[in-house]
Amino acid sequence: MAVTIKDVADRAGVSPSTVSRVIHNNPKISEETKKIVNKAMEDLKYHPNAVARSLANSSTQTIGLILPNSSDDLFTRPFFIEAMRGISIYAQNQKYNLMYCFSNSEEEEVGFIRNYINSGWVDGIVLFTARKEDKCISYLRKRDFPFVVIGEPEEGDDILWVDNDNVQSMYNVTSYLVEKGFRRIGLITGPDQFAVTRNRREGYLQALKSRKIDIDESLIRTGDSFSEETGYRCMKELIESENPPQAIASADDYLAFGAISAMKEAGILLPIVGFNNSPRAEFLSPALSSVDINPVLLGENAVELLIKSLQNKILPFKNVIVGTRLIERETTSKY
Amino acid sequence: MAVTIKDVADRAGVSPSTVSRVIHNNPKISEETKKIVNKAMEDLKYHPNAVARSLANSSTQTIGLILPNSSDDLFTRPFFIEAMRGISIYAQNQKYNLMYCFSNSEEEEVGFIRNYINSGWVDGIVLFTARKEDKCISYLRKRDFPFVVIGEPEEGDDILWVDNDNVQSMYNVTSYLVEKGFRRIGLITGPDQFAVTRNRREGYLQALKSRKIDIDESLIRTGDSFSEETGYRCMKELIESENPPQAIASADDYLAFGAISAMKEAGILLPIVGFNNSPRAEFLSPALSSVDINPVLLGENAVELLIKSLQNKILPFKNVIVGTRLIERETTSKY
């Protein structure tokens, strides 16, 4: 078997507790013995057993990520892997381990969370999406287990979360289109159960109101997914409506991709802006203007909040807003 | 604190070992006590502590994934997240946990592997790429630690790995282009240090040889990355060469994307096939023909091999070949 703290103690001629103290840089240990113990550890190539340590500390230094696995191709998008990478940047720096699991439904997500908590594997959990009346969130609160959400939940501000300012971002996009001279601006979004949908619509509405532009409900399409098909369908409806829009604000790039297909089919090409700055946006023809939401930073900040709260550090804020920026491309630059 | 096996034992009026036996379905336990103990477990909402269990068993039921983080945008591609999802499908089924880490270099990868092993967190490791003289592989072998590689390593067949038949796949692509009547077929690949590069080139060469077509080295471009820029540069060289190709086999979609840009710039459009069936391939104009390598299945099979070997199950094969299929799209269908 592997070399243990006892082996080191024997070789150094001290007790296991002394070795433990050396490992943890306990101040009241003589330089002399510290040297001897360190030598013994090197000689034996000793490495602490993290599992035993976890048992003794009742803390695993591990964070669990709950990844959704939506029916559409949501998870094939770079958002998740980018956020996971962001999370890894901060967590690895802090010597935290990362666990992940994919779920196929909200129920399954709750199941994995329950399992992570009951088994004692993780110290905290990262949720990748905030739904309306989110069962994961209510379960985690019921269990009083540390977690952070990527995306602002409706449940209030005693929850840790990070998000973009979705209201502001869509406000900016809408204003940008208004500035270009368009007044009839169509809005295509994903399902209403997601906070991101409601917030982006809110930004759209606010922008129009602040410019004294009347809201025309017939210009607002709430899709039942974030897929291209949905975007296509919504756009088609808009095109065929009595009073079609002059420009489109889309709450997601993929919805915008679908919308562009519908427009091409109809032989028109209205200015359009998407969200998430997906790789394809850049290479589409015409290249799609899109809002970069910085998923890496979302991930980093999320796990930073979580880890700091696990370490009982004082959190100046329970929430972090990550800035977005509009990447202007061909679908709007020529107007 | 959480309820332990001892609490259950007390409530059921038995010893902890009896409870443990019930949990593990030990055959020599009376139906009577089994019932009582189960009742007690439910009443107390008992859940075994996985950390304590791991310590006692010296097995964590956890697999560690080592993700590369190449300088180009490799990791933003769906391959990794898809493979991770495939891994999760099998692992979650087998009640295995998954850990992951991103590395910025081969050295860092070795560091994370060392850490995973020394800390005792994981029972086995999944490598996401096989390089020439791969340091991760040699380190894992030195430590005699269980692992599996996605991608065939050069080190031989006592290693667990899964891969596509890259030789055959590129053989098929090349043959497909030959069938269409082209004889001067250009080849664009990524760096030579990756087995996938060497194997796909081999398939290309074999296909030409089998058709008695002379190999023209000037048609073969080995890029120094898998990025679009590289593809662009390689294609430009091919176009400007004395004797340019009539069609292109590309070992990667992104290389193909870059190549298409170069062709568009030059006002030509040679037939071209890529690899990986990236989402963008479908939506490019013209849509890119590409080989679907089935990353989900690669992940599933990889972790299946690893877990079975951890469970000392007899493995009929140490390697698995996952089938590929050519998705024909506009870049070749019209020829």
Place this chain on the structure above:
DNA sequence: TTGTAGGCGTTATCAT
């Protein structure tokens, strides 16, 4: 069939 006791490797409390 069930209980006892020791061990997994580390930490923390209490002595000394």
Place this chain on the structure above:
DNA sequence: ATGATAACGCCTACAA
């Protein structure tokens, strides 16, 4: 400054 001891929660000979 260092050592002995118990504890973390579970498993598994060995005994009974």
